[in-house]
Each structure stands twice: as structure tokens, then as C-alpha cells.
Amino acid sequence: xxxxxxSFTDEExxxxxxxxxxxLFTSLGYEVKAKGSYHTLAEMPHIMIKRRTSYYDNYDxxxxxxxTFLVKNHGMDFKEAVQYLLDxxxxxxxQPVQPKRCAAFQPKEKQPTEFxxxxxxxxxxxxxxYLIKRGISRDVIADFVRKGLLYESADHHNAVFVGMNxxxxxxxxxxxxxYDQNGNGFKGDVPGGDKNNAFRLPANPANEVVFCFESPVDxxxxxxxxxxxxxxxxxxxxxxxxxxxxYLKENSQxxxxxxxxxxxxxxxxxxxxxxxxxxxxGYTISAFYPPKGKD
Numbered sequence: 001x002x003x004x005x006x007s008f009t010d011e012e013x014x015x016x017x018x019x020x021x022x023x024l025f026t027s028l029g030y031e032v033k034a035k036g037s038y039h040t041l042a043e044m045p046h047i048m049i050k051r052r053t054s055y056y057d058n059y060d061x062x063x064x065x066x067x068t069f070l071v072k073n074h075g076m077d078f079k080e081a082v083q084y085l086l087d088x089x090x091x092x093x094x095q096p097v098q099p100k101r102c103a104a105f106q107p108k109e110k111q112p113t114e115f116x117x118x119x120x121x122x123x124x125x126x127x128x129x130y131l132i133k134r135g136i137s138r139d140v141i142a143d144f145v146r147k148g149l150l151y152e153s154a155d156h157h158n159a160v161f162v163g164m165n166x167x168x169x170x171x172x173x174x175x176x177x178x179y180d181q182n183g184n185g186f187k188g189d190v191p192g193g194d195k196n197n198a199f200r201l202p203a204n205p206a207n208e209v210v211f212c213f214e215s216p217v218d219x220x221x222x223x224x225x226x227x228x229x230x231x232x233x234x235x236x237x238x239x240x241x242x243x244x245x246x247y248l249k250e251n252s253q254x255x256x257x258x259x260x261x262x263x264x265x266x267x268x269x270x271x272x273x274x275x276x277x278x279x280x281x282g283y284t285i286s287a288f289y290p291p292k293g294k295d
Contacts, residue, residue: 007082008086012082016066016081016082016086016089017053017065017066018053019053019065019066019088020052020053021049021052021053021055021065021066021069022039022052024066024069024088025041030043030044032049035048036269036272037269038050045240046058046238046240053065055069058239058240059238059240061238066085067081070084112192113191113192114192115170115172115190115191115192115194116190117160117170118158118160118173118175118190119153119154119155120152120154120160121151121152121153121154121157122154123152124141124145124151124152126157126178127141127145127150127151127157128141129178130159130179131159131217134217134221135221135224136217136221137224140220140224144216144220149161149162149164149201152178153175156186158177158178158186159175159176159177160174160175160190161173161175161199161235161237162199163193163194163198163199163200163243164197164200165197166250171194171197172193172194172195172198172199173190173193174189174190174198174237175187175189176215176217196242196243196245196246197243198236198237198238198243199216199219199234199235200233200235200243200247201219201229201231201233201234203232203250203254205251207232207253207254208253208256209254209256209257209258210232210244210257211229211232211233211234211258211260212233212244212257212260212261213233213236214236214237214238214239214261214262214267218260219233219235219260232251232254239266239270241277244257244274244278254283255283256284256285256286257274257278257283257284257285258286258287259274259286259287260287260288261287262290271287
């Protein structure tokens with residue numbers, strides 16, 4: 001339990017956590033947009049609001065509520081956030097305060113973090129073992145390592161998937177733990193990376209189609225099974241489509257997109273959302289789903 005939560009009753013904390021997020025965000029000055037079964041923010045499209053009282057942050061891959069959002073994005077501590085939400089909902093305590101508008105709460109300006117790839121281990125044995133266990137071909141793994149797209153970190157033996165820009169320079173990296181405890185292994189981005197170049201294969205100017213996957217492992221699995229694609233593919237490393245946008249911007253020859261996202265709720269909703277978005281822009285859309293399971 002957060003030490004500040006002792007200042008509030010369970011009922012007050014529940015009121016704060018059940019704050020209607022679209023209403024809150026509108027009062028703070030954000031533009032809330034309906035997207036099928038969820039809402040998002042024009043200023044922060046990586047935020048997916050579900051069931052009106054919780055949201056998923058595609059950048060951080062974490063769930064949050066009204067308290068979380070105010071703490072992370074508006075410079076409040078836990079106690080200030082809860083008090084603000086109680087005041088806003090008309091449940092203020094001894095000294096009611098007027099809800100502060102967006103002008104009073106601007107997101108903290110974050111200092112840019114220098115992107116530095118983790119130091120590489122002397123070999124990639126654990127990465128090979130982990131990915132082979134996941135059904136990835138040894139030849140596919142070796143090909144990714146040879147091209148500098150994958151290696152094993154020296155510190156925690158994570159699999160590091162390197163995102164490169166159009167010039168072939170590393171600008172992003174996604175880490176995946178090679179030890180899954182009860183199916184929940186470590187996942188995380190290297191700080192300071194360019195989120196619009198999460199992971200990609202080089203573009204072939206003669207190829208007019210791009211494949212889009214949720215993760216680099218999904219991409220490797222598809223190559224293992226189908227032998228393709230060898231080029232023109234991106235892995236979002238979440239469900240934010242900045243990487244796809246960047247790829248399309250740099251490769252005007254592309255006319256078609258094949259979505260190969262997971263067959264769980266999030267993957268199906270993202271496929272529907274992104275298919276509609278890019279279909280309206282004139283791209284030919286296809287979708288592949290796994291014959292069984294979610295990925």
C-alpha cells in the first residue's frame with residue numbers, strides 16, 4: 001500500500017480510481033477521440049482508454065487509472081492526485097478546492113535521454129536457446145545476429161532486438177528476457193530510443209508490400225514457418241504504429257500492408273483500427289491470423 005493512501009479512506013481512494021477518464025482528460029484540456037470500443041487522446045495516441053476508468057500506455061506497456069495519469073504526466077504526487085480527483089468529483093474534504101484546469105497543470109518537460117545500446121555478451125547462447133525453445137529456426141536467429149538486429153546483453157543476458165533507421169544506424173532497442181517465469185518474462189525498451197523506428201527489416205525498393213508484426217519474435221516465427229519476409233517488414237514492439245508510419249513515409253513505393261498481429265483482444269482490435277486507418281489512405285490491406293492460439 002502506498003504510504004500516502006493512509007491519508008484517505010478506502011471509499012475515497014475508490015472514488016478517485018473510478019474517475020471517468022474521458023471527462024477528466026477533457027477538463028484538463030486534452031482532445032478525447034472515440035476509436036471503436038475505446039478512446040484515445042489526440043495529443044497522446046499511445047494512450048488507450050478502456051472501460052472509461054482505466055487506460056493502457058502502449059509506450060510503457062502498463063495499465064493505469066486517473067491517479068496514475070496525474071502522477072506520471074502532471075507532476076503530482078499520490079496524495080495531490082487523489083485530493084485533486086476528490087475535489088473534481090465534488091467529494092472534497094474539509095477545505096474544498098476548485099479543480100485546476102489544464103493551464104495550471106502542464107506535463108513536466110522531460111530531459112532527453114541519450115540512447116546507448118547495452119553492452120554485448122561474448123556469445124549468444126542464451127538467446128539461441130530461448131528463441132529455439134520458442135520455435136524459431138536456428139538459421140533465422142543466426143541471420144538476425146549476423147545482420148546486427150539481435151544480440152545477447154552482457155548484464156542480464158537479455159535478447160536485444162535493435163531498431164535501425166533507414167541509414168542502417170541503431171536508434172532503438174527492445175529487450176526481452178531469456179528466462180520466462182510462469183510465462184512472464186522481462187520486456188522493456190532501452191531508454192532514449194526513437195519509438196518510430198522500433199524494429200524493421202530493410203526496404204526493397206521493388207517490393208510494394210510491407211508486413212507488420214507486434215514483436216520481433218513474431219516476425220522471426222513467420223520467417224521460420226513461411227521463409228518470408230526477407231525485407232519490407234516492421235515490428236511495432238507494442239501496438240503504437242509510429243514505426244509503420246515512418247516506414248511508409250520513407251518508402252513511397254509501398255501500396256499494400258499485411259497485418260500479422262496477435263489473435264487476442266488487443267491484436268484483433270488493433271488490426272481493425274489500423275486496417276481502417278490505412279485503408280482510408282488508399283493502401284491495400286490484408287490480415288493474417290494464426291491458425292490456433294493468439295500468436
